[in-house]
Amino acid sequence: MFRPITVFFSSCLLVSLIIVPITGCGDVSDDPAAQTPEQEVVSTExxxxxxxxxxxxxxxEQVSLSSFKGKVVLLDFWATWCQPCQVEMPIFEQLHHQYESKGFSVVGISVDREKLAVVEPFIENLSIDYPILFADEKVFQEYAIMALPTAVLIDRQGKIxxxxEGSTGSKENYVEVIEKWL
Incomplete structure (x- = not known):
């Protein structure tokens, strides 16, 4: 049991050391036009x-992706120490409530090692009420998370x-894609 946990945390540390310099996980302008190249979002179909x-x-509680079957789901991979993530989360909260009645849900997946001790006060402070889950090494690898924040849109049939990748800083960037799949 000790060895897999050590490997997981070592992997997370290594990925963090790679992610922070690549993504410029610092202050993000609310104006997407003012973003530096390190803050630009990579958006792919x-x-x-x-x-x-x-x-x-x-x-x-254990929550599975399959429990959201039939819904359009936006998985948000984030961390409390990631400034761009903090910009995105209130946007995701708005989107969650705006489209919930149309079969849409945001599911946050925290990569924080401290889990509940750090995450719970953080989400309370931001008034986030969409489901928040804790990443494990397998989900991190299966979704090829290379930068934070990363958001993955899944359609009603379970297809990505x-x-x-990165912060858009803009609700409109997400609305266009979400509405396409609702």
């Missing part, structure tokens, strides 16, 4: 089955349709 997972939630 995909057509691939989304890997199912079962992860622990902030309510200490779009991937955003």
């Amino acid at each position: 995909w057509v691939k089955s989304a890997p199912d997972f079962k992860l622990l939630s902030t309510q200490l 349709r779009h991937r955003f």
